[in-house]
Amino acid sequence: MPPHDRARHFTQAELLSVPGIGYALPAQRIEDAALPSEGWKKVDLPYTAGRELVPSAAGGERTVTDWYRIDLAGLPPSTQPRLLYLPRWKTLGHIAVYGDGVLLYQSHGSPIHNGYNHPLLLPLNATANAQPPSSVLIGVNRLRSSGSGFSTVWVGDEDALSWRYQVRQLLQVQLPFMGSAAFLAVGLFAFAVWLGKRRESLYLLFFAISALAFLRMLHYYVGGSYIPLSDDWFEWMTVSSLLWLIVVIHLFLQRLHQQPSRWLTRLALALTLACNVATLPHLSASIVSLYLFTPLLNLMVLPVAVLIFAVNLRKALRAQLPEGRLVAGWTVFAVVFTSYDGLLQNNLVSPEAVYTSPYAIIGLFFVFSYIMFQRYTDAFAEVARLNTGLARRLQEREAELDQSYQRLRVIENQNMLSAERRRLMQDMHDGLGSTLISAIRSVERGAMSDAEISVVLKGCMEDLKLVIDSMESVDADLLLLLATLRFRLAPRIESAGVTLRWEVQPVPALSWLDPNSALHILRIMQECVANVLRHTQATTIGVSTATVDGGVCVRIEDNGAGFSVDEALRRGGRGLHNQHRRALAIGGTVSWESGSAGTRFTLWLPIHRELDADKIVRRFGS
Structure with missing residues (x-):
């Protein structure tokens, strides 16, 4: 049988309104309600009962119970349980459903929040073989001043009514x-x-x-x-x-x-x-x-x-x-x-x-x-957008910084070249230039022989070579710098008939050793060797290194005639003062120990220098 043939839609019912006072629990059987047989009237469903503006009685709220009677005797027989489907009801009270006088359902909760917006689907007979009721009686109690509403009624099989109930439950x-x-x-x-x-x-x-x-x-x-x-x-x-x-x-x-x-x-x-x-x-x-x-x-x-x-x-x-x-x-x-x-x-x-x-x-x-x-x-x-703008501005700033860095590098290189040029010119002016000018004047006066002129020119050549050697990178390696000095001065020492004893030991690297500092060291060592060759009549010169007191010591010893260090410094010897000045410029110290057995010169250099050369020069003077 099609679903529409297994469900009947009731749009009419018989209505009986019974007045009362207050709310009462529904009776278990309809006979207990003592409903009158007269006064029923046919009404169309859905049905609404309007508000009645009446004052409340002293004994409680005046209520009305609307009884809706639906005759099911004309329904065709069915092998499935019969269900009653009520799409919606509205009242300020409760609802009770009876089948052939027996209570089948009653609403729960308070009279106000009684689930009025929930559709109702309930079985009329418990099993398929049980006889369904021949009539259904639905009691809806309400306040006279509130009114009520009652929808149409459906009676039929579960297959025909369950989907209607589910749709209504979903919507409401x-x-x-x-x-x-x-x-x-x-x-x-x-x-x-x-x-x-x-x-x-x-x-x-x-x-x-x-x-x-x-x-x-x-x-x-x-x-x-x-x-x-x-x-x-x-x-x-x-x-x-x-x-x-x-x-x-x-x-x-x-x-x-x-x-x-x-x-x-x-x-x-x-x-x-x-x-x-x-x-x-x-x-x-x-x-x-x-x-x-x-x-x-x-x-x-x-x-x-x-x-x-x-x-x-x-x-x-x-x-x-x-x-x-x-x-x-x-x-x-x-x-x-x-x-x-x-x-x-x-x-x-x-x-x-x-x-x-x-x-x-x-x-x-x-x-x-x-x-x-x-x-x-x-x-x-x-x-x-802000991140994109920030990224763009960051790129622009990076480009500007890169350009500034490139300009600074160019300026730095120019300044470095200018400083190095000034240093070389100053050194050549004080050393090589001074020597050449003295030699030229002596030659003009006829005070120097060819041999003496040759010696002066060789000294000038050595000075020039030392200046050039100071420009080479030594990578903070003092031993490499000393080896360069040995290469330059060894021929001169040997030609003077003096034996060179080289006892250099490994020493820590000097991180501050740059071309300017290297030139100071070379000048100090050159001045010391020149003094030995000119004044001591020594036959042996020894060069050694050691690590002492957190620094590096370079010693030059000879076996020639000694001299009075204090007297020489007091007389204002230019060579000794130059050595002292250059040592201070690089943060080091010089000392002399001289006697009848010879002279020991010591140059002490710090491994780590706290003050740069410019600050030391400004402190002690040039």
């Missing part, structure tokens, strides 16, 4: 719950972002919107006895969350378009606080009054919300924000959906309809999530 309960949960999850992420960037208030406002929207939508899918709050506080929370949701959305839009409306903000805050205080649950007040006032309050809030959204959207569009058009589109749908729900809540449209406000909240979730996503991606794009 599951989608609102999933939408609000997803909204809150994204809001928590925005809150975490705000904790890291306190200046970005949009993230905090987005979180507040998601939390308030979640609280506002709770009453659509939470019901029964699962609410940890009392009815009065839960109802007050849902009303307050709606009011604050409008205020926070106003603050969000105001922060978005950067055009504050102080008068509108003060008005919204004042109305919200006033409504919160006016509807605050009191010990002497009943939740019924707040619940009855809630539909009217929602209708009164609607024009205020429209005013707030209109002002903000006008400013957003004037600021040419792309998000303004998106929010404008959502506002149109939100106003339509909210107005429709106001009519539904006040029983002015079919009670079988679905609340559309949750879908406006879901639309709000997508709209504001899109706005935050755009802001988030724009922030990343701005960071990328």
Whole structure:
């Protein structure tokens, strides 16, 4: 049998309204209810009972129980269990379903939060072989001042009704719950972002919107006895969350378009606080009054919300924000959906309809999530743009620095060449030049023989070679420098009939040894050897090295006639003073030990020099 043949849709029922006082538990059997046999009337389903503005009796709230009787005797036989499907019912009370006078189902929880937005699907007979009831009686109790709503009824097999129930459950309960949960999850992420960037208030406002929207939508899918709050506080929370949701959305839009409306903000805050205080649950007040006032309050809030959204959207569009058009589109749908729900809540449209406000909240979730996503991606794009600009400027600065470095290198090389040229010219002027000028004057006066002229010229050649040798790189190796000196002076020593004893030992490298310092050392050693050859009549000259007192010692010893060191220094001997001056210039010291057995000259050089030569020259004078 096709599914549509296994389900029957009832659009009519018999109705009997029985007045009463307060709420009572449903009877286990319908006979206990003592229903009258007269007074039943046929009504079309869905059916709505309007509000009756009557005062409350002293003995309690005046209630009415509406009994809907549906005859099932005409249903075709079925081998499957029969189910009853009720798409929706709405009342400030409870509902009970009887089959042939036996209680089959009763709603749970308080009379207010009784799961009214959940569709109802229940079996009429426990097994397929059991006889289904011939009639169904559904009792809906309500307050006279609240009204009620009752949808059409379906009776049939599970295959024919389960998909209808699932679709209705999805539309009325599951989608609102999933939408609000997803909204809150994204809001928590925005809150975490705000904790890291306190200046970005949009993230905090987005979180507040998601939390308030979640609280506002709770009453659509939470019901029964699962609410940890009392009815009065839960109802007050849902009303307050709606009011604050409008205020926070106003603050969000105001922060978005950067055009504050102080008068509108003060008005919204004042109305919200006033409504919160006016509807605050009191010990002497009943939740019924707040619940009855809630539909009217929602209708009164609607024009205020429209005013707030209109002002903000006008400013957003004037600021040419792309998000303004998106929010404008959502506002149109939100106003339509909210107005429709106001009519539904006040029983002015079919009670079988679905609340559309949750879908406006879901639309709000997508709209504001899109706005935050755009802001988030724009922030990343701005960071990328800034990084690109910084990288470009860094490249420009690197290019400028490279050019400056190249210019500095050229200037440094020029300065170094100029300094080296000045050093060589000064040295040649003081040494080689002075010697040549003296020789020229002696030749002009005829005071020198050819042999003496030859000696002078050889000395000048040696000076020139030492200057050239000082320009060679010795890589801080003192022994290499001494070997160069030996190569230059050995022929002169041997031609004088003097034996050279070379006892040089390995010594640490001198990191400060540069061409200028090398020339000072060569000059000192040359002056010492020249003094030995000219004045001591020595037959042996010894050169040795050692490491002493954190420095390197170079010693030159001879076996010639000694001299008085103090007297020579006091007379102002030029050669000794030159040696002393040059040693100081490179941070070293010189000393002489002379006697009848010969003279020992010692040049001490530091391994690590703290002061450079220029500072030493400025300290001791040149």
